[in-house]
Amino acid sequence: MNDTLLNIVLILIFVLIGGVFAAAEMALVSLRESQLKSLSHRGKRGETVARVAANPNRFLSAVQIGVTLMGFLSAAFGGATLADSLKPHLQNLGLPASVAGTVALVLITICISYVSIVIGELAAKRLALQRAETFALGLAPLVDKLASGARPVIWLLSKSTDLVVRALGGDPNANREVMSDEELRDLVSAHESLGEEERKIVDDVFEAGSRQLREVMLPRTEVDFVDGEMPAYKAVKFAAERPHSRYPVMNGSADDIVGFVHVRDLFDPAVASRSVRVGDLAREVLMLPDTAKLLPTLTEMRRRSTHIAIVLDEYGGTAGIVTLEDLVEELIGDIKDEYDEEAAETTRFISGDIEVDGLLNLDDFADATTIELPDGPYETVGGFLAARLGKVPSIGDEVSFDSHTLTVKEMDGRRVARVRLHRVRPAEGEQPPAETPAPAAD
Template sequence: MNGSLSSIGLVVLFVLIGSVFVAAETALVSLRDSQARSLAINRGRRGRIVAGLNQDPNRFLASVQVGVTLSGFLSAAFGAATLADDLAPYLEPLGLSTSASETAALIAMTLVISYVSLVFGELVPKRLALQRAESFALSLGPLIDRMSRLSRPVIWLLSLSTNLVVRLLGGNPEAKREQMSDEELREIVGSHSALGDEERQILEDVFQAGDRQIREVMVPRTEVDFLDASAPVHQASRQAISQPHSRYPVIRASADDVIGFVHVRDLLDPDVVDRSVRVGEMARDILTLPWTRPLLSALTDMRREGIHLAVVADEYGGTAGIVTMEDLVEELVGDIRDEYDVEESETTRHLSGDVEVDGLLNRDDFEDETGIELPEGPYETVAGYLMSQLGRIPRPGDVVELEGHRITVLTVEGRRVSRVRVTVAPPPAVAEPV
């Protein structure tokens, strides 16, 4: 009896030893690089050990597998061999022969030990290690590190063999784990229970902004209020205070010749307003950005330089429009309005289901308002799409059909489509049988 208890105790011990290695492997493998770096900075020596193991997975994986394999082998082989002999005599009264009872006892003990090993040596430690990866990594990391040092020759041989097989299978032994994709990161953010709806929306806007260029959010040159560099300050000040802007780009002969910008406070300075000072003499330097500059990159540049207004240049060097710090920030946090902003509704919804929108609405905003996705093309706005489809300057009444909808040009200002209506196209007429 004492021998059986000793054997059971040894089996339990081997299973527990195996569970330690399994938990260590799971914790270290599931640990993200950012978590490992944080542990190295904030958790002292243990944190640095964990970060070192995280950077060299071959070393700790080989150590762990040696421990798991040995403990599993010893628990199964030793336990089944010794406990089966103790169990066999209890099966003979059931009518089994001596050889049959020994075989049945061996099979039974193997199944029992396998079950115990699977539950307590594999599944439970893995589940716990996944739930508390940092804690398990800090607790078991030094043990794995010490074992890897002691068994370095064995690990070297195993690593060499592993690298050889990986190369034969077409893999790269030096490759790191795959980086998290944008879609995976968005899914994590969207499903994180600690984030509220507002926080999720802001983060989603940041992800979307990362894919956009400033030409998608700029104010086109046709909508920009420029100041003539040769205009007297007193004349320019009257023009400036009639508009809701605080900064104005200054031009010479045309909108393609922007020499700087002025702040409305410069124009209202009592020291210059009564003198014959020209606007061009007061112009400050202005930042010029290519219209393909990523939105977040442009925001970083403007924040670093302390600039609130920039000129957007097209591929030919001409002025495509302007972009402000407020325009870029609004892409992240939504509309920002002050007491001087004019409340203009760009979208009108009719009871019939028709929707009227501004012709300068960009593709993403148009999809948000109407649910219709404009196809990819050499344009950024609804007006650009209509011009591309018609092959000419649109006129009021022009109609373009898309995805079962009709986009009708309502008004045109100069050569720019200012207003369009989106309606559901009627189904095609079916000829009645004669």
């Protein structure tokens, strides 16, 4: 009986050692690149973890050797020792001696396999998955030593694996796939420690990463330009009537920008006491193409410590301006101060109609109405209407699309100022109205 207990203890030891290798494998495989980079700066053990994880072929071969060897020892040792102890009991139950030995071996193997799967695989890997860094720091040195000691065997296994992977169309030198933006978004959404606001900010950052300046700029028709030949004292009156702190300075035309002027320069007593043109006070301004991405632009403006940039179209003309505040608002939402003009609000009617600003860009329109306008050579609701109508819109013009109608309600010169969205509810049996086709080009 004592020998049987000792044999059971030895089998459990083999199973536990196999579980150690299984846990090491799961811990090292589940570590993210950011975790590995952080661990590499946490002493020798952290450096070992980073070094071992950098060569997955090596450490996977090492842990597989350990798991396979321990599994073989537990099954072989158990079958050779415990089966003989179980055989007499089976004979007492009426089994013939010729059958009892085989049945005993099968039962012992099944029991050892069950214990190995539960303790040596599932439990070990689940614990390692929950505390990957802790297990990796503790077990990486063991895996590293085993890999060094079994180098010839690992070399043979690695080369054999490379051949099989290559034969199956894989790349033996490839590492794990890079996490996609969507996967990263899902990971953030599922993170329990992040609140609703934090998740929204992260989501806005992802959306901002693909947005261009043409989508967030203030168009030139809405920009207050100052002529460089204007006397400073007149510019003071001009600025006093407006809420901005910086104004683009032009040389006769909005397409010829020479810089920008800050209101502090205009109100400087030294300037007011002498005859100075605005052009003499102009500071250098950053020029950017309208295809520039939002996040790199934000980084560049912060690096240059500038708060305003001129956005150029593909022909080199001025498309509009963008400010540092505009870019930050794209990430964290509107920043209101006491000098901000009230933006045109989205108005909702009892009938279900929605009225919006014609300058609303497509993304903001979708946020306000839950309706996405089709993409095209335009960035705003007003641009969509002009493209579909094939002319400068007028009050009362309508465009139908996807069971909805957009109606021009107000114009500001040649710009669409207000647009009303109406959902068309077709009568029973009727088809919804088709989209208004754009007129054919001559």
